[in-house]
Amino acid sequence: MLTINNYVRPKTIEEAHDYAVKPKSVILGGMLWLKMMNREVDYAIDLSDLNLDQIEVKDDEIHIGAMVNLRDLEVNPLLNEYTHGAIKEAMRHIVGVQFRNLATIGGSLFGRFGFSDVLTIFMAMDAYVELYPTGIVPIREFANMKMSKDILVRVIVKKTPLHIVYLSQRNSETDFPVLTCAVSHFNNEYYCIIGARPLKAIDFIDENHCFEEGINEDSINNFVNYVIPQLVVGSNLRGSSEYRKKIAKVLIKRAFLQLKKEEA
Ligand SMILES: Cc1cc2nc3c(=O)[nH]c(=O)nc-3n(C[C@H](O)[C@H](O)[C@H](O)COP(=O)(O)OP(=O)(O)OC[C@H]3O[C@@H](n4cnc5c(N)ncnc54)[C@H](O)[C@@H]3O)c2cc1C
Structure with missing residues (x-):
């Protein structure tokens, strides 16, 4: 069972990181993986107040906040137009719609799971992860980085024709x-x-x-x-x-x- 002693909803990424570096703290995504763990957590850090649930175009980039869920990725017209439907194909087999409505891109990528459809598709794009405080890292490099106390803030997809x-x-x-x-x-x-x-x-x-x-x-x-x-x-x-x-x-x-x- 997952036991949470303190639930916090920081208002800034700096505040979230101050909690994240404390021993026995954990960042919450959709909690679909976390909830299956048998561990005690001192600080469970909910990123819901950081406005990270948006998919936005910024000049020649698509910014995907860490709290965007897999269903949003699957049905997003912009991402599907850009990938000719490949993003939908990568998401649509993951469990079911209700599950994908909860699982976040942040939780799906940060774990670098050995079964991940999500990591596979983003590694095939000109994509980067913005980590706090480390900075922006190409996703193919991130896949091989050691686990850290960073917070995955957003995924940045360059709109390189592909x-x-x-x-x-x-x-x-x-x-x-x-x-x-x-x-x-x-x-x-x-x-x-x-x-x-x-x-x-x-x-x-x-x-x-x-x-x-x-x-x-x-x-x-x-x-x-x-x-x-x-x-x-x-x-x-x-x-x-x-x-x-x-x-x-x-x-x-x-x-x-x-x-x-x-x-x-
Ligand atoms: C039964 C089951 C079947 C699944 N099948 C598939 C499948 O077929 N294909 C597939 O690709 N995936 C699959 N998954 C994985 C799933 O899609 C999610 O990726 C996974 O549940 C984690 O997403 P989450 O948002 O729930 O993260 P959580 O469970 O909340 O978090 C997962 C981990 O990431 C950390 N984390 C979360 N957000 C951040 C952040 N922003 N920054 C830093 N760390 C963060 C958490 O601290 C935790 O360690 C499956 C999962 C389950 C439980």
């Missing part, structure tokens, strides 16, 4: 994914993110220029042959490492074929 495709494999609808795969093309670079390995998501860039001549059967096979030997996957009750490797090949191929259609 094409992106998101796919996942699940044993049954609404279950945790067996594997996630997002591929994207922006700034003349091809990215491939594999998540739910069941380790946290990892990124591959087309360093060998497999796609220099465009996306076709040969270039996809070359890229798959480059990724698969380096891809570390594990086993759990949802699938063995051998199965995940096979699924990875299939998802990468399907995703690039879909990306080709998008770019046509």
Whole structure:
């Protein structure tokens, strides 16, 4: 059971951080993960008064506050237009609508969970996390940072023109994914993110220029042959490492074929 001794609703991010650095304190997102924990907390810090539940356009960036929920991401017209529906595809399999109405982007990213659809899709974009007090960090770098007492304030997505495709494999609808795969093309670079390995998501860039001549059967096979030997996957009750490797090949191929259609 989660036992909370003091519930606080700070009015500023500085005040929130003053609480966050105290021993046995915890930031609250939607509490869907936290509520399952068996721990005692001295200060439970609710960010609801910090106006972080908005998705806003700021010049050539989209700012997503940490308290924006997964359902808001799923149905947001701006994000869906920008990602050609990939954001919806990444969110829509996560449990159910009522659950997604509560789970926040802050709680979903900060944990860097080894099953995360959310981390996978944002790593395939030109996206950054604003951490307080550390500052703004590229999300692919954040994925590998150690846990800290930072507060994730918002996600910043640069509106860099991009094409992106998101796919996942699940044993049954609404279950945790067996594997996630997002591929994207922006700034003349091809990215491939594999998540739910069941380790946290990892990124591959087309360093060998497999796609220099465009996306076709040969270039996809070359890229798959480059990724698969380096891809570390594990086993759990949802699938063995051998199965995940096979699924990875299939998802990468399907995703690039879909990306080709998008770019046509
Ligand atoms: C049964 C179940 C099934 C799930 N299935 C999936 C799935 O298929 N795919 C998927 O991607 N995810 C899945 N999730 C994860 C889920 O989508 C949420 O990501 C998760 O519950 C955390 O979101 P939350 O807002 O509830 O965070 P909380 O539970 O409130 O917090 C989670 C952690 O993040 C910290 N935190 C929260 N907000 C911040 C912040 N702004 N700054 C710093 N730290 C913060 C908290 O202190 C805590 O350590 C599942 C979760 C559950 C419980």
